[in-house]
Amino acid sequence: MTEPVIGILGAGKLGSTLARIATSRNLPTMIGSTHSVADLKWVIDTLAPGAISATSADVVKKADVIILAIPLSRYQDLDPAAFAGKVVLDATNYWKEVDGTHNHISDFTHSSSEVIQDWLKDAKVAKAFNHMGYHDLEIEVDRHPDVPRAMAFATDHDDIRPLVKQVLTAFGFDPFDLGPLRFGLVLEPGSPLFGEAIPRDQFEAKLDAIYDSPFGKEIIAKRGGPIK
């Protein structure tokens, strides 16, 4: 298989880290941000040499897989028409320092990635790269070269599952399919799975016990039962 072109939107902590991982694994990588290409280029040439700095519009147009690494609360800045037919990996999380004290995007009844999918209605959204801290994306992967860490994903589009798995594998992870997008709620901040960089068997055990946790119990309380 040829390597898909990775397009990253957002050049902050997460975006620059993902770009560095991608280029270190020789994946063709583009990155765009709200800064001008000239302002972005010298930063990216330093933090993720090899990644191509571009306008966000260019990234959306040219990349095969677009990773969202922007502040979640800015999702409405994305132009739904430009994303039509695109494969999108939503790596965003609600983070109060960035998105504000009150989370009005996701709650225990639906995940923030479902909100993104509703906004980018003609795109194929998968939730991925959410449950690991940006620093651990590099640290925990590199220090366990023989035991890849589980990276969970969720999507409603079966036709993109092979591509999502290919990308997560290429980044050095063991793709862990949670099923439809609504199941991605268990990857969000506050969940016992959030912050975990562990192998598949341990991840699976934690997932199995999710409804014993306060987070899981909240899901049951607010949804009237586990996610189905």
Added chain:
Amino acid sequence: MTDTKYEFGLDTFGDLAFQDDGTPLNGDETLRQVIKEAKLADDLGIYRIALGEHHRPEFAISSPEVVLGAMAAVTKSIKLGTAVTVLSSDDPVRVFERFSTLHGLSHGREEIMLGRGSFTESFPLFGFNLEDYNGLFEEKIAMWQKLLEGKPMNWTGKYTQKLTDTTVYPKLPSGETISTSLAVGGSPESIIRAVAYDIPVVIAIIGGEPIRFRPYVDLYKKAAAQFKKPEHPLGMHAHGIILDDEQEAVEVGFKYIKAEMDRIGIDRGWAPMTRDRFEFEIDKGSYYVGTPEQVAQKIAHNMKALDMKRFDLVYGTGGQLLSQREATIRNFGERVIPRVKELLGGE
């Protein structure tokens, strides 16, 4: 300015400590203990002590300048700093008044490190909105820099008070200023902004292999060239325990540093630290835990690799026994700092 090429200091957040028999110290007792420790650090010739501002149950220091004022009275030459002052949720005018007061009390040994606040408790506590996290910091750091000019202030802001020809007291003696640095984490944007502000940077490197921060160091240098701003010496901050017995240091670290990280992790959504990760942080990562020679080697190695001129060791993380805290301070001052300087081949 300084008589040495490198600066080595101690940081503490005023973690509630324990008597050697395990009895916990309360906040009052911990504050008085920290004063004693500053006196010890001063006697040992350590360059600085810097205090964090927190508003949480496990830390006694919420008002660092008051504590620094008490330290000023019992110490002679040690620099008295913060690490950090959460400027975003404070009033820059009041911050200036407190530090210019400290300037007088300490004969100019005060230092301030500004931060955006990696802990966010201070925002609701003082009536600020996290929604304004960036705007507050941007505006207040600009106001701080104007205050440092020492002239009557004319100022209009969105989050701050309007000032017209206002002098802030006590005034600093002519030609003197408040030594200011800026704390940053792993955000490229923060590093670039620090360059634009022309304020020296201290990077918190508290997890993972320190060499991973080399791109950020390079970014700082490149940004300085790009903006035609001076390249200030860089500093780093990290946690450590220095005991004569390596295994004891490791176990103290696992008991206290891990517990502290896990407590903070509950609020931040980090997973609890595994033993394996903890040992990795000692072997290859960001914990300076071990014997004086081990810690000195590690500090020297990382300062060289990252071109650092300043190293601040956080001692007493998670509380620890008084004797353990004292051992770390003594070992740092008596054995580690001289050895690191020797290894770095400088003054």
